[in-house]
Amino acid sequence: MRNTRHTVIDSALDEVTVVAEGDELTGLYFPGHRHLPNASVFGARAEADADEVFVRAKAELDAYLAGQREPFDVPLRVSGDDFSKQVWLLLRSIPYGQTTSYGALAEQLGDRRLAQRVGQAVGRNPLCVFIPCHRVVGADGSLTGYAGGLERKRWLLELEEPAEATGSRLF
Numbered sequence: 514m515r516n517t518r519h520t521v522i523d524s525a526l527d528e529v530t531v532v533a534e535g536d537e538l539t540g541l542y543f544p545g546h547r548h549l550p551n552a553s554v555f556g557a558r559a560e561a562d563a564d565e566v567f568v569r570a571k572a573e574l575d576a577y578l579a580g581q582r583e584p585f586d587v588p589l590r591v592s593g594d595d596f597s598k599q600v601w602l603l604l605r606s607i608p609y610g611q612t613t614s615y616g617a618l619a620e621q622l623g624d625r626r627l628a629q630r631v632g633q634a635v636g637r638n639p640l641c642v643f644i645p646c647h648r649v650v651g652a653d654g655s656l657t658g659y660a661g662g663l664e665r666k667r668w669l670l671e672l673e674e675p676a677e678a679t680g681s682r683l684f
Contacts, residue, residue, distance in 0.1 A: 517556030520564065522571045525578040526642075526665050530555070533566040537590040540639045541570075543661035548637045574642065580672060583609040585643050593637070600634035607648040610673040614652045636660055642669065 519532040519540070532540035532555050542549055561567045569587045576582035591601055603618050615635065619627040638646040641661050647669040651657045659666035 517554070518559040518564070519555035519557075520559050520561040520567050522561050522567065522574075524571075524574055526661070526668065529574075531567060531570050532556070533564070533570075534590065536566055537588040538566060538570050538640065538643065539590050539592070541574075541641050541643055543641065543665065545662065546641075547658075547660040550639075570643075577642070578672065587643070589640055589643055591639055591644070593634075593639070596630065597634040597637065600631055601638055601640075601644050604635065604638065604644050604646050604649070607645055609645075610675050612648050612650045612654070612670070614650060615657075616652050618649065632658075645669075648673075 515535045517532065517534045517539075519530055521528050521530050527544055530540070530542045531538060532542075534556075540550070540555070559567065561571060566587065573582060573585050573587050577585070591598060593601070599622060600618065603621055607613055615628040615632045616625050618631045618635075619625045622631070635646045635649050636658055638644050638660070641647070641659075647659060647661075647666045649657075656663050656666055656670075
């Protein structure tokens with residue numbers, strides 16, 4: 514492993530563990546995260562404010578969670594099988610404030626029958642928020658699983674919700 518390390522940072526969504534390797538961010542995990550990798554792959558603990566990657570990741574995450582940033586610029590790197598990497602690349606193409614379904618992503622991959630497999634890859638996204646898996650909902654628009662929990666998913670979707678949709682919402 515090339516200088517793999519992790520730190521814990523405070524965010525508007527709770528403390529998150531972020532992992533980096535070299536100058537790239539490789540993981541973001543919430544407390545109680547589903548599909549949490551073994552802690553041995555996180556590397557040594559580093560000081561968040563003494564590591565350039567973590568300083569940048571925290572600044573971008575804080576700005577995004579405050580509604581002041583849409584795209585992320587911090588370099589990201591994912592590890593996984595080719596199918597998962599294809600799914601994660603598609604997630605990065607979902608525009609801010611919009612959602613899609615597992616079936617629609619499967620169609621983009623050429624076979625709607627891959628929806629369940631797409632869902633498995635989405636659920637194992639190692640870079641929640643930075644790779645916006647929260648933008649994937651059920652075919653009927655319902656909130657479905659999120660490794661960080663449905664309340665966080667709802668919060669993220671409401672953060673990104675266009676003003677005209679917020680004004681017409683009944684709740």
